[in-house]
Amino acid sequence: MIMSHHLVPEGYRTVLGDPGFRRLSIAALISFLGDGLAVVALAWVALTLSPPGREGLVIGAAVAAYTLPAAAGAVLLAPWLSRVDARRLVSLNAALRAVALGAVTVLHFVGKLSVVSYVTLLALSSLLAAWGIAGIYTLVSRMFTAERRLPANSLLSTAQQVSVIIGPALAGILVANVDAAVVLGLDALTFAFLGFQVLRVRTPPAEAAPRRPQLSAGFRLLARRPHLAGLLGVTAAFFFLYGPVEVALPLYITDELRGSAGLLGTFWTVFGVGAVLGGLLGGALRVTRQWPFVVAIVAGWGAVLVPFGFLDAAAPALLLFALGGFIYGPFLAFSLALFQNATDPDDLPAVLAARGAITTAVTPIGAAVGGPLVVMVGAGGTLLTAGAATVALAGVTTLVLLAVRRTRGALPVATGRQAGPVLAE
Secondary structure, eight states: OHHHHHHSOHHHHHHHTSHHHHHHHHHHHHHHHHHHHHHHHHHHHHHHHOOTTOHHHHHHHHHHHTTTHHHHHHHHTHHHHTTSOHHHHHHHHHHHHHHHHHHHHHHHHTTOOOHHHHHHHHHHHTTTHHHHHHHHHHHHHHHSOHHHHHHHHHHHHHHHHHHHHHHHHHHHHHHHHSOHHHHHHHHHHHHHHHHHHHTTOOOOOOSSOOOOOOTTHHHHHHHHOHHHHHHHHHHHHHHHHHHHHHHHHHHIIIIISOOOHHHHHHHHHHHHHHHHHHHHHHHHSOOSOHHHHHHHHHHHHHHHHGGGGTOOOHHHHHHHHHHHHHHHTTHHHHHHHHHHHTSOTTTHHHHHHHHHHHHHHHHHHHHHHHHHHHHHHHHHHHHHHHHHHHHHHHHHHHHHHHHHHHHHOSOOOOOTTOOOOOTTO
């Protein structure tokens, strides 16, 4: 016990010592694992429902339905949900996910599941996803002061990465032995567990009664705070440039490496392992200036992709992709900590939901751009192009930060309920 106490960094020991965070993190880990199961099961159910020759269209529609409606929900439901208690946001999203995914399983077993009903239920299940994630990180913001939010964020984002490693592998075993629709039913149960557990989480009371929101509260708050709008712009561009990777990587493996689906799975596994290690290390760091780390992550991930334009051997490509995961892993924790530290907790659900509306949409858009790009320059060329553009994004961001620092000087770091600028952190 003494050895384990010293092996765990102090920041992690502190946040895990909070009973509410322990309950939240365990429940979130289980629901993330459920979504990891859905990565395989969602596409497999779509495949079984597809008419001959339409498999790609149906799978694409199913994947989009499980993601894109979250962006619409973040915008359209803002007038009603931007001031809802964070625990209820998480539980509402979890309940909707559980009911909709559970309905998929039920309709399958009674023989009534069709392509239309399947895609519709997936779209319904994702409608509150941005608000659910915003609620989780708002709870973290209320539980801890600024210096403790980074390790708490890192534990949650690392749990997501762990689900990328374990979930698809476990789903592959389950799909081979039971029906894929049953696996989606298991995903529904994990969300039901999250919704129940989060209502038992207790957080410190707000210091004052929350202010009522204006229309499109999150976007209006971002418009009034250029430092947060700038951070959102960098994050959206980063995720957009990640989109082509999801399209190009399978073709790179089959065309450039002459590999199989098994090799593709190995690439994502080593990426996930690297992301877990990177996320844990990032959360253990004592960082007072988080913007430079965000920019370094963007530049590092882009630099890792560039050599794929020249590599045609699996071993070095795998090592690079694992390194890419290690660099990419801490990004979510650092960028969310900047939002948390610069936003009043009462405003945070609306701001994070607005952020989610944009970041949820840009990766699929980037993937759509990646398709024609692969046709034009090939899979390796697409990875190189995405990497070079990502490095350029880091360079432009650095120049902007230096210009702001020169004109304004060192800007104060926001802590607690303060919502001061953090662009020059």
